[in-house]
Amino acid sequence: MRPMSDILDALRADVPGLQLLTDEIDRESYRRDEALHHEPGLPLAVALPRSTDEVAAIVRIAAAHRVPVVPRGAGSGLSGGSSGIEGAVTIALTRMDRILEIDPENRVAVVQPGVINADLKAAVAREGLFYAPDPASYEFCTIGGNIGTNAGGLCCIKYGVTREAVAAVEVVLADGAVIRTGGRGVKDVAGYSLTQLMVGSQGTLGIITEATLRLRPAPQRSQTVLAFFPTMAAAADAVTRTMASGVTPCTLELMDRFTIAAVDDWHRLELDRTAEALLLIESDLGGPAAEAEIASAEAACRTAGAAEVVRSTDPAEADWLRQVRRMAYRALERLGACRMEDVAVPRSRLLDLLAEIGTIAERHQVRCGTFGHVGDGNLHPTFVWDRGDTASEERVEAACQELYRAAMGMGGTLTGEHGIGATRVHLLAEQRGSEAVRVMQRIKSALDPHHILNPGRVLPLE
Ligand SMILES: Cc1cc2nc3c(=O)[nH]c(=O)nc-3n(C[C@H](O)[C@H](O)[C@H](O)COP(=O)(O)OP(=O)(O)OC[C@H]3O[C@@H](n4cnc5c(N)ncnc54)[C@H](O)[C@@H]3O)c2cc1C
Secondary structure, eight states, X not given: OOOHHHHHHHHHHHSTTOEEEOSXXXXXXXXXXXXXXXXXXXXXXXEEOSSHHHHHHHHHHHHHHTOOEEEESSSOOSSSTTSOOXXXXXXXXXXXXXXXXXXXXXXXXXXXXXXXXXXXXXHHHTTTEEOOOOOTTTTTOBHHHHHHHTOOOSSHHHHOOGGGGEEEEEEEOTTSOEEEEEOSSSOOXXXXXXXXXXXXXXXXXXXXXXXXXXXXXXXXXOEEEEEEESSHHHHHHHHHHHHHTTOOOSXXXXXXXXXXXXXXXXXXXXXXXXXXXXXXXXXXXXXXXXXXXXXXXXXXXXXXXXXXXXEEOOHHHHHHHHHXXXXXXXXXXXXXXXXXXXXXXXXXXXXXXXXXXXXXXXXXXXXXXXXXXXXXXXXXEEEEEOTTOHHHHHHHHHHHHHHHHHHHHTTOBSOXXXXXXTTSGGGHHHHHOHXXXXXXHHHHXXXXXXXXXXXXXXXXXX
16 A cells, blocks of 8 residues: 555646645545544545536546545535545535536536525526525535535425436546436437436536536515414325425424524524424515415415415515524524534425424433424434533434334335435445445445545445
């Protein structure tokens, strides 16, 4: 085995001009993503390439030295997917942050992976277009990270997850070869869909260096309903009734009492703190169609027993209400150490999942605020404990394992949108079955025979 310094010498010699961070303090800042409960390693170096050629050269050199690489966007992931691996090179794509083209005729945008989601949304909005994927982290997460995790967010109920928006990618493979998948047309069934294989693979099959993303016409001004419920059962019933009424709002989000109080304490919004749950329902159809959609949702909430229903037609206020929901995690973080989970079930099992979350938190004597994309059946139970209280942290760990199994037992998943990453690898086979995981391992070995790309993430180390 060659000394570690060899690869640094090779990177400096063969990729002139490459920004390479090797100071310990710099490397420390790339050790973690937002999955703070996971113990990652310290990268040997952090490379900040500016072009596909540089990424390809780095991967070729890493492969020759059998040194793993970890692709990284903004590091806002919640599954340890872009956290450091001891002795590996982290490749941060944040300097590749150009929007290369907006093509209104084909309704696509071509971007580098380091573009921030919110910047793309703003740029296409100036052309009367809309980039739909909308994770609550949209102001700081990158398109590369969104594709890496197949990110969800607040609009999936209507517009689907990131996968729906990815038409093509340019990818650097494990040997440094560069391929392009897909195209900008509406139809294309030539061969296997390598685009879809890359989406959600968390940097384990290739490094995305460019993406062609589908755009939509800009939606109309939002109308929003905020409904407060005396019980969680009533809120779940309102979700069922809203969907049964035949409408598809663009947002259908939930916050429980604990989360409402945390958000209200932070921003003094005068939310109803006696309510057990709040639903945020939004329509972007505009005009009479939005009016009808919101009226249906409002009626569903009232029939289900909402104590208070507030409607907003002012777009600024609607934006602000959505921002309130986006604040949920940061509001809970103010209370102590936090672990945000990400289970999802078919909508018909939502009430069972909500009840089980309460039971699990009680059994393990841990505080939990639940919020999330209830219209997708995707909830973020977030456990909170005093920093440094290791006994509570252990109880939270036990509660999370039970939570995963409860969701899987209801025909759901241990992760709806954050990814298996490094933190949930041990349960992948339990959800998918060992045969399915073997197929995934064969795909991984075919594309990355020396397991250079983000090893130990998504799939267990073999
Ligand atoms: C407050 C908060 C709210 C959030 N809300 C949501 C939400 O609503 N919905 C949601 O889905 N997520 C949410 N997240 C999680 C996170 O923001 C998303 O997973 C996001 O997609 C990560 O983007 P990133 O740029 O930070 O990627 P990173 O965290 O850096 O990386 C994520 C994964 O993608 C891989 N990756 C990164 N770039 C590339 C690339 N160019 N090629 C190949 N692989 C790559 C990494 O290896 C890693 O496995 C939230 C996080 C926070 C902190």
